[in-house]
Amino acid sequence: MARTETQTTERIIAAAERRMRDGGFHGYSFREIAADVGIKSASVHHHFPTKEDLSAAVAEAYTDRFMEALGDPEDRSRSPKDLIRLYAELFRRAIIEDGQMCLCGVLASEVAALPPRVGAAAKGFFERNIAWVEAVLRRKSARARPEQIKLAALKTVALLEGAMLVSGALQSQEVFEQLADSLLD
Amino acid sequence: MARTETQTTERIIAAAERRMRDGGFHGYSFREIAADVGIKSASVHHHFPTKEDLSAAVAEAYTDRFMEALGDPEDRSRSPKDLIRLYAELFRRAIIEDGQMCLCGVLASEVAALPPRVGAAAKGFFERNIAWVEAVLRRKSARARPEQIKLAALKTVALLEGAMLVSGALQSQEVFEQLADSLLD
DNA sequence: GTCTATAATTTGATAGAC
DNA sequence: GTCTATCAAATTATAGAC
DSSP: OOOOHHHHHHHHHHHHHHHHHOOOOOGOHHHHHHHHHHHHHHHHHHHSSSHHHHHHHHHHHHHHHHHHHHHHHHHHSSSSSHHHHHHHHHHHHIIIIIIOOOOHHHHHHHHGGGGGHHHHHHHHHHHHHHHHHHHHHHHHHTSSSSHHHHHHHHHHHHHHHHHHHHHHTTTTTHHHHHHHHTTTO | OOOHHHHHHHHHHHHHHHHHHHHOOOGGGGHHHHHTTOHHHHHHHHHHHSSSHHHHHHHHHHHHHHHHHHHOOOOOSSSSHHHHHHHHHHHHHHIISOOOHHHHHHHTTGGGGGGGHHHHHHHHHHHHHHHHHHHHHHHHHTOHHHHHHHHHHHHHHHHHHHHHHHHHHHHHHHHHHHHHHHTOO
């Protein structure tokens, strides 16, 4: 049975995500992705005409998968504290299990040099992340002022992204673990 | 009077820093730097034989300048709180006045795809930053356990780096200001 | 110290056969 | 949908004249 178009498209996206999480938008090439998947670069262009197309698709798929793993912030069967724990756990898996940065963190750091749709996709990741954490924290502190909830959500996201950055630079997974744990107090 | 070697070297470093803070190591080229400085790329190679040489020199100069601006964490004429304020202020200037990311934050995000000496330079930035903040916090809470001081220093650095990342992605300087202010409470 | 010229490779992207 | 072949441009880097 021949591989369907969709499967190849997904394999391309998976390979590009891996490369981008290491080197960012400017750190990968169509030829590398083609070699990873086992096809030629012209075939990659058939699925994604330009690098902007592919990179934006990767960032959107990454975001969708991330948000799907988070689930509904209003889910009554889970406490706010458990949901924040889950949120930190997703970042932990990315850096500890995959040994890679958050894709959209990498893209955010080079946002000034990105094609418009790739920058917009990275922006979307953070907007959706912040909105999700806000919804969780609103449940936890129903009476807090909206600006305070918003700030607490920003802090949560910023601390985890910063934790990935610092622990990556120091090559210390323990640094990430300690920072992530400090979030749950 | 002809331009001395040193001046050209510094102009190259300054131009490379600007480019790298936008696009990272893989986001700039010798020809762009040459054009910025007003010379040819072969002349850039005369000052810095390889891209790894130039990029590592940029990261080291950036770190030295940053640490010099921080000054002595044991300076008795400044309170710990003022010093933390100064620390946050340096990041604020980078993103608000320069409109750019922290160079070593950008490099940290692509550390898996960097030449060894560039990755080591980025690592050095964070080691020196953390040690400086630790020294300040030790003064502030002389009786706290060393591990707690260390964790608080890590949080300070990670939050500011993360704040730059998130505010860059969202294209909102206000997001950075709010996160930086929250550090001073 | 800067230049011209160029090597050797890689890049994003396209045309057209199968 | 994948391939071969190719283009035009860009890349890092070097040799050698001035």
